[in-house]
Amino acid sequence: MRLHRYEKYWLYFGVGALVLFLATLGVSAFAMGFSPPGHGDVLDPTKVEETPPFDEPGLVQVDENTYVANIVAMTFGYTPNELEVPVGSTVIFRVTSKDVVHSFSIPKTNVNIMVTPGYVGEAKHTFTEPGSYLVLCNEYCGTGHHFMQMTIEVSEP
Amino acid sequence: MMTNKPALLDISKQDARLSLAYIYVAFAAFLIGIIAGVVQGLQRAGLIHLPGGISYYQVLTAHGVLLALVFTTFFIFAFLYAGNSKTLGSLSATARKVAWWGFAVLTLGTVLAFVMILMDEATVLYTFYAPLQAHPLFYIGLALFVIGTWIAGGVLIAHYFKWKKAHKGEITPLFGFMTVATLLLWTIATLGVAATVLLQFIPWSLGISEGINILLSRTLFWYFGHPLVYFWVMPAYMAWYVVIPKLIGGRLFSDGLARLAFVLFLLFSIPVGFHHQLMETGISPYWKYIQVILTFAVVIPSLLTAFSIFATFELAGRKKGAKGILGWYKKLPWGDVRFLAPFIGMLLFIPAGAGGIINASNQMNAVVHNTLWVVGHFHLTVGATVALTFFGMSYWLLPALTGRTLTPFINRLGIVQSILWTVGMFLMTGPMHLLGLLGAPRRTAFTTYQDHPTALEWFEGIFVNQVTMSIGGMLLFVAGILLIFNIIYLIFLAPKGKTPFPIGEPALDTGQTPPLLENWKLWVGLAALLILFAYTIPLLDMIQHAPPGSPPYQPW
Secondary structure, eight states: OOOOHHHHHHHHHHHHHHHHHHHHHHIIIIISOOOOOOOOOBOOTTOGGGSTTTTSOEEEEEETTEEEEEEEEETTEEESSEEEEETTOEEEEEEEESSSOEEEEOTTSSOEEEEOTTBOEEEEEEOOSOEEEEEEOOSOOSTTGGGOEEEEEEEOO | OOOOOTTTOSSOHHHHHHHHHHHHHHHHHHHHHHHHHHHHHHHHTTSOOOOTTOOHHHHHHHHHIIIIIIIHHHHHHHHHHHHHHHHHOOOOHHHHHHHHHHHHHHHHHHHHHHHHHHTTSOOSTTTTOTTBOOOHHHHHHHHHHHHHHHHHHHHHHHHHHHHHHHTTTSOOOHHHHHHHHHHHHHHHHHHHHHHIIIIIIHHHHTTSSSOBOHHHHHHHHHHHHHHHHHHHHHHHHHIIIIIHHHHTTOOOSOHHHHHHHHHHHHHHSSTTGGGGSTTOTTSOHHHHHHHHHHHHTTHHHHHHHHHHHHHHHHHHHHHTTOOTTTGGGGGSOTTOHHHHHHHHHHHHHHHHHHHHHHHHSTTTHHHHTTBHHHHHHHHHIIIIIIHHHHHHHHHHHHHHHHTBOOOHHHHHHHHHHHHHHHHHHHHHHHHHHHHHHTTOBSSOOSOOTTTOHHHHGGGTOSSSSHHHHHHHHHHHHHHHHHHHHHHHIIIIISOBOOOOOOOOOOOTTGGGOOGGGGOHHHHHHHHHHHHHHHHHHHHHHHHHTOOOOBOOBOOO
């Protein structure tokens, strides 16, 4: 089987682009820490309300600018359904579900967590602009899926 | 006794009848599927309210299952049966009997699952993610569907190996080779969905097992879900490689490269399911990245295909006297729907593939995962590239099966239909991609999230607007109805005559094809090794470190 000269060039270009893409992804994932979520804590999906910290969901301040938000997703909403943080805050979202699969997604940010029952999904975001941020569920969860939402109010200091 | 009319049919009448049975189911599913599609599109844009307690999600489930699973699978088997009957010879009486059994099981499974969807007992969308729990008959329908395809596919694989045994030392016909690669891919991939349906969903839905391991079920689903896409694409590629050279009066550029591309698809389209699960907890970033690498390897056979097909076009044009670097494109039969429709499909595969690279990229996936972007992506791949190729194929396959001919009038209607479909796809998938970047979710009924400004923005643009998307959907619906009209005409009304099943002449380099490419044990073995490598450790991990299982929910 003979490869045409032009076909060789075409494949060199393709394979070269491939290696470049994968190297970019690999470096940003493992050297720069922009990695997709991996292992997380597990819990009994039928006992979410008795399992800390989800027995008392809400915002916990860790240091001056950092918060942890423990959130429970359910058909068809989140607890709590509103968070308030000052502008410049970094929030670590930790979300679990007490029934079916949901998501915790904030449009126009990189926060897009699949919330699988039994697992704690995690993502971090720094809010640099004030305003009302919509959080929505983008994984079909039943008849009321399109009503599932909460807001994050990011206020001027 | 049946009267044979060999003068009108290019393949044996009995084989044509089998193919035609698949065609009937395929286009019945297509018709209901596009009605469901346009209805959910109008609802989502807020243009209509669904009457009588019909839910958006029920209609969406029907749309996805009927078009993505039923239409594609049945059309593909119609094509494969007819093409192999043409290139490898008629099926034996026994093989044909088994083939009809396969068709019966496949159709029974389809009907069961569809009835459950109609009764609102299975509003779980076509991904049926646990712990949403449908009626047990829905899962039994799915299992029968898969088993039906194994029987139907097994007949074709056996037919190929029978030919190979009878023609020792000869290279097998390209059509048969590609059929076997496609069906092996399908069989290996469906082991995953069969495992989750038979071992997890059916016992759980019957109440035999209490909880379900959600992550495991999702992983087994996506082990199947990605190669499913290649099961749609590879038959379209078969038409590009084997049929289109004949239609344009040319010859395939290279036989060996075509076979190599199909072998690479078999190897690199299965161990890649994690790129659908990048945003999920419970799978380590390391294994996700390994599967992202394997996902991207599919670029190589895709580029091989692009090169081969366009080289074929150029050679055909030059043979007809084309001059200059690009003069050959004028010699292509632009006025022939059988060429034009798949050609548009090829062009749309360029943005579709680029979008796919974005989806599979670890970090960018966070922006687009489960947004309308993804819906735009797979409507370009399956709804445009694959569907337009299948439409183009219909204009010769149906007359070939019924002993009729494509008339100039239907050809012109076909061109109108293809262009209408393309414009509709542009108006629908363009806004879908851009709305996805703005965060608009997929699989979500009409909502403004209590008039939140972020959501209202999705209805404010001229192009980037859910209403534009819906207008695209309406054009697609009109194009789809036109196709149904053309199909009915070609099956029942077109003038009688012989339409050959177009099979291109073997490429000039066919004699040089390395016999290694036909060593199926080697390729299946390598595919198995890659799958074991990519899946064993993460799968064991998700079983050993699983949280307690989930009870069932029916929140619809």
